[in-house]
Amino acid sequence: MNDFLSLLPLIVICTGAILLMLLAAFEKSRLETAAHLSMGIFAVAFLVQLLVGGGPATAAYSDVFNGMLVVSDFTSAAGLIILACGFFTAMTSHSYFKVNLFCSLEFYAVMMFGACGMLLLTLSQELMTSFIALEIMSLAIYILVGYDRANVKGAEAVLKYLMLGAFAGAFFTMGSALIYGGVKSTKFIDIGTYCLSHSATSPLLLGGVFFIIVGLLFKAAAFPFHAWVIDVYDGASTPVTGFMATALKTAIFTVFANLLAQSSGLHGTWVTFLFYVSVFTMFGGNLIAIGQSNLKRMLAASGIVHSGYLLIALVAINTEQFTGSVIAYYLAAYAAGTLGMFAALAYLGGSGERRSTFDDFKGLAKVRPYSAAAITVFLLSMAGIPPTAGFMGKFYIITSAISAGEITLAVLGIVSSILSMWYYLRLVINMYFHDAVENFETDGSCFATAGTFFLAACVFILGVYPIVM
């Protein structure tokens, strides 16, 4: 019974998605209804997750479904982040599709299926479940990225993402097969025990874990598997980009942390590799971001940089007392800032996303001071300036890195955030220090606007009350 209780949020979302799919069959149903409905379902699932996850029945690392899934405070926090991302994406989409008319009802259903996959991924404790969840999630995202069939950029994006994503999936299966060959089990916990009793550097295990890590790094857009992310983020429609950038990353890093936290043998073998990946991810991402003139491309590149920070947290994982709080908090902080940014872009971009470069946003503060202030808050949070959530997130990551003895990594993380000021502040400067060239009229619904301001408030609330810690 407990098992089903802890899966309740997943069940709610799944049922909701099927209901929406059925609703789409009726000609009379309207797009707005679907948006409202999906917002409602996400909200209900969020509340369910909040009630179920916080209960005393679920101790850290209690196993569900015969060890196939795991429910802990960490997975429940990740679930909350994903559901909140879904809610705000539905909210943003409502406004976005008022002016961009390529949407159909199934959009919301597909998005919820994607969220299903993500939730399952956070819970998974075993390689096959992870693979299934990964594919459920990826298929939904492929569809969402290419949703605007008339858009050439979108078509290019989905092609790139599909091809490379299929490779990543293949790597993941290959890795699972090798590990099964070595360990005779696909459960994370068995891999961990095997590492402790045998050598973690046995060829099968080494190769298998390498392939799995490559698959996950690809999905997380870490160096050197980051090249797709710029075009894909740019080609997808703004709400989808926001969803990918936040919820997907949350799911991937949760399962990544769950895998690594299983044993010090496994973590110890890969820590040097992850160290270099994280350094290159941060600095590579920064170099790409500095060169961008399009905001979505800049945000995609900055997403790479944030993956780098999250990798620092993975390097610094304490396998004995793993709570995942540092990672969960950073993900929540990052999600609030990034989603807010994309929500603002969704309603300020206008039809066909015509306002999308740094120059287009010149003088925004003169015309729409509140929107400019909200965007500034998100940018400051991403850059890690107090008292925002982004600062607290970086602070926890740096603290955990120094505690783990990775002082070099902590310092490099800080240097990278100094570099990132360059492109975050550039937008602030454009918004505030120039005269307005446009009047930024918007004709969508006010949902995205409301979402933006709510998220701006969240950035502060998370910063002042670091709930997850």
Place this chain on the structure above:
Amino acid sequence: MFEYALSFMIFLPILAGISILALPIGNKAARFSGGVVAMIVLLIGIELFLGFQGSGAMEFVENRAWVESLGIRYGLGVDGISLLVLMAGSVLFPMVFCILSIREKGFYGNLLITQGAMIGAICATDLILFYIFWEIMLLPIFFMIGIYGGPNRLPATLKITLYTISGSLLMLAGLVYVGVAHHEQFGFWTFDIIQLSSLELGGGYAVLAFFMMMIAFAIKIPLFPFHTWLPDAYTEAPNATTFVLSAIMAKIGVYGVIRFVVPVFELELARFAVLLSFAGVVGMIYCGLAAIAQKDLKRMLAFSSASHMGIIALGVFCMNTQALTGSLFQIAAHATSTGILFLFIGLMEERLQTREIAELGGIAYRAPIFATFFAIAMLASMGLPGTSGFIGEFLIILGAIKFSGFIGFLAGTSLIIGVCYMLWMFQRVFFEKPKEQTDKFQDLSLTEALTFLPVILLILAMGIFPQPFLKRIEPTVQQHIAAATNTAPNALASTARPRTSTPNYQKN
């Protein structure tokens, strides 16, 4: 009655500032309400000053748990070290609202947020809380220079922002290192400054962390060679912002060194004290010489301010009671004198539309009150006996000579340079023949004169009766120095560990 006074002083201006920015009110209403808020803060500040016991310990303490898992607390308090800096932060702000006429509500909003964050940084006893206020303080400055500044404001803004933000992120790494080191030595997390002073640091990483913290503060002070942002930022910033930057923000840099670097990194500071004091001395002589060469009045004053900050910083690095007391006294003295000099230049610029020294002349004949007030502030800045500047500089040089005769001698020369450029400037601007522009220069109006008068009187009072100020600082300074050098048992040292090697600054 003082239970929440500090929180009130911090959050009243911040909330008022945010409301001014967010609410649709007019510019005049914004200026008026901003002025009222600044006055309220001033009154609380005076109340605190009078109610201050001078026991040497933290007073008006507020201490609440915040992020328990990392031992971060919401800790505020005032002792002799922070008292005068706090006073500078509360006394000077109302003047800005009364005198200068940037007629934009956004400016007043940003100004209030700066004030609140500054007071927060001054009162914080938790390193993380200090860091948070320190960062909040920088953002409004960025907007004030970037939106309301002079014609070359963009490069100046970028320069100051990149400098200060790189500095503060380095500081973040340094203070996280300190927190982690404490966790390793004592087994629990804390960022409380009194707890941290009992840390036993050492080794390469400690030196690295020390320099990270020092660079952050050096940028803010600004200490040679991190001063290059200063002339541009001071020149391009609107006058009120220059005033805030020079009068208070630079002081918080020195204050940060005294409050956080001295007790935690005492070994490292002892190792590098000579190097740092040379940076201070070189900075003060170099900036003093640069000030002589300036043609723009505000730029000249910017360099002069940097030169004086070098003296104040030197006082800290000498690490004896005289020098440190002198530094703290000089912080307040310099804040008042230089602060109002910048305001005077602002007034001059509003009336004449120029700051070129060559285009000015003969103002003393047209505006005697203005000239008198200016002269008093200038003499204080030069360190003339009887004014506030004398006491501080005297104590610092006394301490510096104790520390090292050569450095004391060099510090003395910088005073002579100061006299040169100030008097020469005064002669060119206020005497000589009135030029076409200065011929119709209007003297201070009654309101303006009344606004400046209390500060002018304060300058004289601090020069003639320094005792009420010194007696509030000294007990804390003695404890602080004793704790850092561990020469005498005291409240701080009683919690400290036995030391293996004791640096002895006093005999150097």
